[in-house]
Amino acid sequence: xxxxxxxxxxxxxxxxxxxxxxxxxxxxxxxxxxxxxxxxxxxxxxxxxxxxxxxxxxxxxxxxxxxxxxxxxxxxxxxxxxxxxxxxxxxxxxxxxxxxxxxxxxxxxxxxxxxxxxxxxxxxxxxxxxxxxxxxxxxxxxxxxxxxxxxxxxxxxxxxxxxxxxxxxxxxxxxxxxxxxxxxxxxxxxxxxxxxxxxxxxxxxxxxxxxxxxxxxxxxxxxxxxxxxxxxxxxxxxxxxxxxxxxxxxxxxxxxxxxxxxxxxxxxxxxxxxxxx
Amino acid sequence: xxxxxxxxxxxxxxxxxxxxxxxxxxxxxxxxxxxxxxxxxxxxxxxxxxxxxxxxxxxxxxxxxxxxxxxxxxxxxxxxxxxxxxxxxxxxxxxxxxxxxxxxxxxxxxxxxxxxxxxxxxxxxxxxxxxxxxxxxxxxxxxxxxxxxxxxxxxxxxxxxxxxxxxxxxxxxxxxxxxxxxxxxxxxxxxxxxxxxxxxxxxxxxxxxxxxxxxxxxxxxxxxxxxxxxxxxxxxxxxxxxxxxxxxxxxxxxxxxxxxx
Numbered sequence: 456x457x458x459x460x461x462x463x464x465x466x467x468x469x470x471x472x473x474x475x476x477x478x479x480x481x482x483x484x485x486x487x488x489x490x491x492x493x494x495x496x497x498x499x500x501x502x503x504x505x506x507x508x509x510x511x512x513x514x515x516x517x518x519x520x521x522x523x524x525x526x527x528x529x530x531x532x533x534x535x536x537x538x539x540x541x542x543x544x545x546x547x548x549x550x551x552x553x554x555x556x557x558x559x560x561x562x563x564x565x566x567x568x569x570x571x572x573x574x575x576x577x578x579x580x581x582x583x584x585x586x587x588x589x590x591x592x593x594x595x596x597x598x599x600x601x602x603x604x605x606x607x608x609x610x611x612x613x614x615x616x617x618x619x620x621x622x623x624x625x626x627x628x629x630x631x632x633x634x635x636x637x638x639x640x641x642x643x644x645x646x647x648x649x650x651x652x653x654x655x656x657x658x659x660x661x662x663x664x665x666x667x668x669x670x671x672x673x674x675x676x677x678x679x680x681x682x683x684x685x686x687x688x689x690x691x692x693x694x695x696x697x698x699x700x701x702x703x704x705x706x707x708x709x710x711x712x713x714x715x716x717x718x719x720x721x722x723x724x725x726x727x728x729x730x731x732x
Numbered sequence: 733x734x735x736x737x738x739x740x741x742x743x744x745x746x747x748x749x750x751x752x753x754x755x756x757x758x759x760x761x762x763x764x765x766x767x768x769x770x771x772x773x774x775x776x777x778x779x780x781x782x783x784x785x786x787x788x789x790x791x792x793x794x795x796x797x798x799x800x801x802x803x804x805x806x807x808x809x810x811x812x813x814x815x816x817x818x819x820x821x822x823x824x825x826x827x828x829x830x831x832x833x834x835x836x837x838x839x840x841x842x843x844x845x846x847x848x849x850x851x852x853x854x855x856x857x858x859x860x861x862x863x864x865x866x867x868x869x870x871x872x873x874x875x876x877x878x879x880x881x882x883x884x885x886x887x888x889x890x891x892x893x894x895x896x897x898x899x900x901x902x903x904x905x906x907x908x909x910x911x912x913x914x915x916x917x918x919x920x921x922x923x924x925x926x927x928x929x930x931x932x933x934x935x936x937x938x939x940x941x942x943x944x945x946x947x948x949x950x951x952x953x954x955x956x957x958x959x960x961x962x963x964x965x966x967x968x969x970x971x972x973x974x975x976x977x978x979x980x981x982x983x984x985x986x987x988x989x990x991x992x993x
Contacts, residue, residue: 518888536892549885553988554907564893593984595991613893 466491473524486674499660502670541610545622547602551594558590561608580612600631669710772954780958797939804863816875841866854935866927867920874916878909
């Protein structure tokens with residue numbers, strides 16, 4: 456599934472001229488960020504660390520109000536966190552409810568459904584992430600990888616149209632990270648789920664995404680939009696060893712490095728100069 | 733669970749029993765050597781104690797005291813938790829209310845008793861009210877603390893999951909704050925017992941406090957000491973029941989804390 460095939464259909468998500476600053480305008484974080492995401496597309500947003508990726512994601516999720524610009528879902532604007540979206544946060548040990556079992560964590564957002572339907576969804580989600588055997592345990596009895604799979608189960612149990620992943624693999628060890636990447640790729644492909652992955656890991660973005668949006672230093676705007684036409688299913692060995700992967704990795708890497716190059720004036724200062732009358 | 737053998741446990745119990753036995757013996761020897769009204773022999777205290785914990789005296793003196801502690805404590809817990817969670821959740825309120833709350837915490841609750849007596853008379857309502865008055869501040873301050881420490885990411889998760897404000901309170905804020913609330917309840921329990929005894933010493937014709945005072949005036953010292961013992965037993969029962977409840981409700985918290993250490 457490539458971006459070009461989707462470009463004609465109405466995008467599931469379009470981010471239009473998003474602007475956000477903190478401390479009453481003193482710290483601009485987003486500056487005219489704009490991109491769109493097609494139905495069923497796996498989109499990765501990469502950028503230098505601290506560039507405002509999480510702010511962007513929180514604005515998209517409706518957890519934070521942007522100063523300017525719009526976030527549209529199939530052409531419609533929304534204010535609060537909308538029901539068609541779910542999020543996996545980076546900190547699994549802070550985003551899971553320690554007083555609920557894995558099963559009840561996975562079913563947390565399903566309070567509007569009846570019991571039978573809720574059970575069915577939870578069981579399916581737990582099976583999809585391979586946690587059926589651990590359903591009655593508490594999150595703190597699990598390893599980091601299993602906790603993040605619990606958070607993933609909660610997200611997919613809600614049957615979202617768009618899955619937001621906020622650096623979801625940044626807090627686990629390398630081996631677990633690869634397992635989780637494979638798992639997420641498999642689930643998103645099977646469910647044909649539009650997924651927005653925010654990450655600073657370039658290899659991860661190239662491996663997983665159909666398209667990569669590269670952000671600038673803070674205040675972030677989109678500096679590159681790169682298609683990733685690698686065949687699916689992808690895997691950790693053959694995909695990562697292919698020539699196309701390495702070329703794409705080089706291209707994304709260069710785009711990100713361009714942004715953090717020492718010679719370039721730091722973004723906030725450059726911005727404030729430009730803004731001064 | 734402490735790792736200890738049955739043998740160690742038996743040894744511990746034997747030591748504790750021995751110490752109690754030694755103290756009782758000292759009392760008894762003193763009571764025999766220096767016969768005086770304020771030093772009744774153990775068998776007289778035991779008889780009074782038995783009298784007090786069954787039959788008519790149990791119903792007339794012990795149960796009213798227990799009921800007042802239970803009602804006042806329950807009222808204090810409900811008020812303290814509700815107000816505390818609200819203040820903790822709406823952080824903007826906190827700086828305004830802080831001086832009042834600190835004043836109420838510092839104020840010895842018994843000082844309100846004479847005023848309560850004027851306001852409500854020597855009634856059960858007055859006694860329950862001042863027990864609740866003493867119990868509310870520790871629970872309230874603990875609940876504020878608990879509500880403020882709720883993990884922001886859990887609140888975000890609740891928002892993304894489409895919970896209403898009321899659902900967020902019931903499903904996120906209350907459970908997250910419960911460990912702190914229980915710590916407050918433990919303090920409140922001690923206050924409740926003090927307030928119960930004092931309110932009955934000062935203005936009551938039944939209950940353990942009144943029983944002790946009446947018998948003190950009659951120089952019936954065995955009954956006085958028996959009353960003290962019963963209050964001790966009552967305190968122990970309340971504490972044990974509370975710990976049992978806490979252990980059940982906060983099972984997750986001990987495991988979670990253990991895992992994150």
